[in-house]
Amino acid sequence: MGLRHAISAICLASSVLLAPLVATAETLADALADAYENSGLLDQNRALLRAADEDVAQSLAALRPVISWAASAQYTGSPSSGADSLTNSYQISADLLIYDGGASNFATEAQKELVLATRQTLMSVEQQVLLRTVQAYVNVRSAVEFLSLRQNNVRVITQEFRAAQDRFDVGEVTRTDVALAEARLAAARSLLSAAEGSLVQASEEFNAVVGRRPDNLQPAAPAPLSYDLAAARAFAVRNHPDLLGQQHRVSAAELNIRRAEAATGPSVNLNGRVAVSDGEATESVGVTVSGPIYAGGRLASQIRQQMARRDAERAGLHITRAAVEQQVGNAYALLAVARASRDAFDRQIRAARVAFQGVREEATLGARTTLDVLNAEQELLDAQASMISAQSDEVVATYSVLAAMGLLNAQHLGLAVQTYDPSAYYKLVDEAPAALSEQGRALDRVLRALGE
Template sequence: MNKRKGFAAIAVVVSMISGAAAQAETLSDALTAAYTNSGLLEQNRALLRAADENVAQAVAATLPVINWSMSASSSINNALPASQREATNTALAAISGSLTLYDGGSNRLAVDAQKELVLSTRQTLRDVEQDVLLRAVQAYMDVRRNQEFVQLRESNVRVITQEFRAAQDRFEVGEVTRTDVASAEARLAAARSLLAAAQGALVQSIEEYRAAVGRAPSNLATVSPAPVSQSVNEAKDFAVRNHPSVLEVQHSVAAAELNIRRGETAVIPTVSLSGSISTNQDSVEAGQIGIDVGGPIYAGGQIASVMRQLIASRDASRAGLHLTMTSVEQQVGNAYASLQIARAARQASDRQISAARVAFEGVREEATLGSRTTLEVLNAEQELLDAEASRISGQADEVIASYAVLSAMGLLTAEHLNLPVQQYDPSAYYNMVKDSPPLLSEQGRSLDRVLRAIGEE
């Protein structure tokens, strides 16, 4: 494909995207699609369900365990004469069971620790949701930004083309020199190059939109910045109490504390109940029941080492919590600063455009009277173009920064934004598995249906 065909293909894409559509696509539509189509959210929801199963497995350790076994064998005593050798056949069927009566609370602490990890994983899912939605906001605004850049560059090419033709006409009647014509021609070539770059950037932003939202953009509507009413300090205080990154680490610290308490039970004796019933090939039944009591006497320092390791892990989690809180506060401060910068840049560009437009129109009028050169007209037009480009970027940056503030505070969620989606309930699956239902129970069969339905989506 040569350059001309490549530019033609880009122009077709641009015209399809920037053309009028029957219905404008709003930012809420894009965020709804991003939430619904996100594979990253599906991945982390599956990880949360896996964490839920850890609770079920910990609960199972507190319940009775019942096993069955069957065995059969046949033997011949070769020490006997051949005439006396007979096969001896034996068979045995047995059912055995065991139940931990006392373990110093180890199993119960294990359940509580896994519950904390489930809560931590839920916060991870919330954080991923924020990332998905913020990426969609950025993709939406980048498409709008680049669409407007393309339109601006197209307008710029048209204006400079007119200036180039006017310079040629004035050169033919002797009003300007060859230098004026060459300046206009060079500026026209540069404008066309910038138009091609803007078209390429638009195509790239469309691909990012497709990846972030799950579909190609249509006619994107204008967007106002998200309302941000809190002060920086109020936002920081809110974030350190509610941001999913902070809550995630807090639950991890709680789990680490519970693991230390569980580790302390390693030296406590355990009491378990066991029993079995069996029958052999002669239908002779036998049964037994007993209580086992035991505990460690010497383990070569392993128990002490595990305890030190658990304490170190707890200390690391606590330090991680401090770092996370500091990072969240920094993110809030940075987001507010970015919002203020974008807002100031947009306001300044509005004033700059007004002044640059007056200057451009004046210089162009003076050029028709012969008191200005073509180069001066082109420079004035470039200043106006730069001002308009700054306003476009400022508007997009202000919207992105406002939603980044919500993300830094932990509020960029489908629930807070009131998106018209069926929100994922992280407790629904947990409530089905938390009691460790057996495979063949009604609840177990219900879980199988749920998992099959998830796999078919």
């Protein structure tokens, strides 16, 4: 019963979709804007980017003074003498890294490269969300049109079935003709039920992606494209977020090699202590110079490990470039097929409609059988269904081209949304502000707002 209610609700929505468009009709841009604002996947990756921003702040903190305190109390009792004593001590210590061969600086720069890579990952996820929205939108539109087509098909075959019965009653056709029409009608009703189910599924996907149910969707036009295949490939190689992110990961891997090499050298630390014990204060300031002599081969192994990781990231860069170029080629191939199919099906529909009308007229004169009419009607229906699929494929293919080029984002599409600034949070934390500072309190307010 629940599925029937859902189908009824969707069918009611489809009747609105098929009605003349009004001012409140929803466009693809509206759906894309809502998906951008409601996507949990985007929220998740924005949070991961903020976590990566904090890695830079934590790495930078290693170059700053570390000040800590300690307090202790020790009670000493002697049962034999009856003398008890309580010793209190307090200490404040400060340590500052003066020199470590650049290892800390390399670590900070590597984290910055990883932040830039994570930003590109966020851009890639944005493309995935928007492309999925386009697919969900056109799938709902196609499902509505398929449903209308199946409903009309049932009406037409019902008329043919009744006509066959009437002609059988007067002896113009045999029972075989009636049975053929009845079988086609049963098949048409089955396909109608399948179309109703497909519309429910398309609506559920739309709700999952956009964050609400579809409402009075307008037909979606293909995205405008201003690049040919060669220019699109060249643009994608320079601008696709997957490639740019991989380039930053290669840079981070190279910096980690230099960081591992610097770890084999000496380090210099400045340290100071102020201690108070039983009212007596002591102060000390010193410089500590240290460095490894022998670490069992661990340091050399770490260098080789970072080199291997660098080589893996470089190989990944070549793989990603090939994949991006392939995606562009595939997207343009699918677009060409969809456009050619649309033109071919348009011609087929015109010819099949003329043929169907002619066969039906000839059948009324006894020159054609009921099977001829049903076959002609089926050819017209198939052509119309193929046209719906081709039009949907063309729309999706144009947006797939934009995604393959790295242009399927809110800014390029001009969506009516407040675009997320991936650098805003970084600017708040790149200097590693303390929790009690003015900037630290501002960060607390930002995080509370994000949580809400």
